[in-house]
Amino acid sequence: MATSSKVPVEHVKGVNGLEKVILREGRKCSVEVYLYGGHVTSWKNNNGEELLFVSSKAIFKPPKAIRGGIPICFPQFSSHGSLEQHGFARNRFWSIDTDPPPFPTNTTYKTFVDLILKPSEEDIKIWPHSYEFRLRITLGPGGDLMLISRIRNTNLDGKPFSFTFAYHTYFSVSDISEVRVEGLETLDYLDNLEEKERFTEQGDAITFESEVDKIYLSALNKIAIIDHEKKRTFVLRKEGLPDAVVWNPWDKKAKAMADFGDDEYKHMLCVEAAAIEKPITLRPGEEWKGKQELIVVPSSYCSGQLDPQRVLFG
Numbered sequence: 527m528a529t530s531s532k533v534p535v536e537h538v539k540g541v542n543g544l545e546k547v548i549l550r551e552g553r554k555c556s557v558e559v560y561l562y563g564g565h566v567t568s569w570k571n572n573n574g575e576e577l578l579f580v581s582s583k584a585i586f587k588p589p590k591a592i593r594g595g596i597p598i599c600f601p602q603f604s605s606h607g608s609l610e611q612h613g614f615a616r617n618r619f620w621s622i623d624t625d626p627p628p629f630p631t632n633t634t635y636k637t638f639v640d641l642i643l644k645p646s647e648e649d650i651k652i653w654p655h656s657y658e659f660r661l662r663i664t665l666g667p668g669g670d671l672m673l674i675s676r677i678r679n680t681n682l683d684g685k686p687f688s689f690t691f692a693y694h695t696y697f698s699v700s701d702i703s704e705v706r707v708e709g710l711e712t713l714d715y716l717d718n719l720e721e722k723e724r725f726t727e728q729g730d731a732i733t734f735e736s737e738v739d740k741i742y743l744s745a746l747n748k749i750a751i752i753d754h755e756k757k758r759t760f761v762l763r764k765e766g767l768p769d770a771v772v773w774n775p776w777d778k779k780a781k782a783m784a785d786f787g788d789d790e791y792k793h794m795l796c797v798e799a800a801a802i803e804k805p806i807t808l809r810p811g812e813e814w815k816g817k818q819e820l821i822v823v824p825s826s827y828c829s830g831q832l833d834p835q836r837v838l839f840g
């Protein structure tokens with residue numbers, strides 16, 4: 527079992543004394559995870575550069591979710607249902623899962639932490655279901671960041687439940703106007719800025735010059751986020767998560783958010799592996815798995831000569 531050779535992780539106090547776990551690999555690669563929200567707040571490469579965006583105004587205080595990093599949206603994405611925006615997993619206290627069930631295929635990666643969320647009595651009043659949500663966060667030897675969610679229906683009343691889900695990933699970018707996203711062109715999307723109306727994306731890679739809030743449907747399992755100025759490309763790979771959300775609040779919405787700096791929209795982009803259009807339904811005893819893997823590829827690979835075919839299908 528992979529857990530037997532697991533590298534020990536550091537447990538420290540983060541902002542406002544909230545518990546945080548740190549994973550380290552290589553020279554300077556690291557990942558930081560708050561138990562509050564099961565929330566990744568930092569991912570650094572081998573040069574110690576931060577790859578995720580966290581707002582300088584983020585409020586590390588329940589019940590507000592941390593603005594930035596990778597909030598977990600469960601059991602509801604956004605306002606697609608009657609629960610609070612993005613569900614409640616992002617503002618609950620998760621626990622370390624000391625004895626997670628093994629994964630069917632063993633991984634050789636040793637640096638990871640297992641978290642678990644189960645409903646409290648209060649949660650059951652809001653969403654009347656029993657579940658075990660296991661989240662494994664792994665830092666690969668090359669600095670890649672993998673999140674695997676396993677959600678099991680543990681209802682004893684024989685009832686199925688349905689949920690929507692997203693890894694609401696905030697990437698750090700040099701300048702949003704220099705960023706291009708490849709892998710979503712020609713797809714249908716629901717536009718949250720047009721009352722979730724359905725449109726079809728043009729054939730070109732996506733660039734940014736105003737507010738964007740779209741849910742791309744049945745997206746490829748590989749999406750590239752190309753930062754021309756930083757000369758680096760993030761590659762997002764997903765499994766079990768058909769949709770992909772792209773969000774940037776732009777200037778007006780940025781000003782309206784108390785936990786977000788007025789100009790910070792220039793330095794972030796959310797690209798989120800998600801399951802939204804077709805909710806996941808689990809019968810008692812059934813388990814769903816959803817994975818998001820992030821890698822960052824070096825400048826020479828992405829400056830001008832980027833071959834989208836290679837990035838997306840290679």
Ligand SMILES: O=P(O)(O)OC[C@H]1O[C@H](O)[C@H](O)[C@@H](O)[C@@H]1O
Pocket residue numbers: 604611612718739740771772773796
């Ligand atoms: O402010 P939050 O609740 O964290 O949501 C931030 C954003 O998340 C998603 O990307 C949604 O598509 C947006 O409509 C929403 O504004």
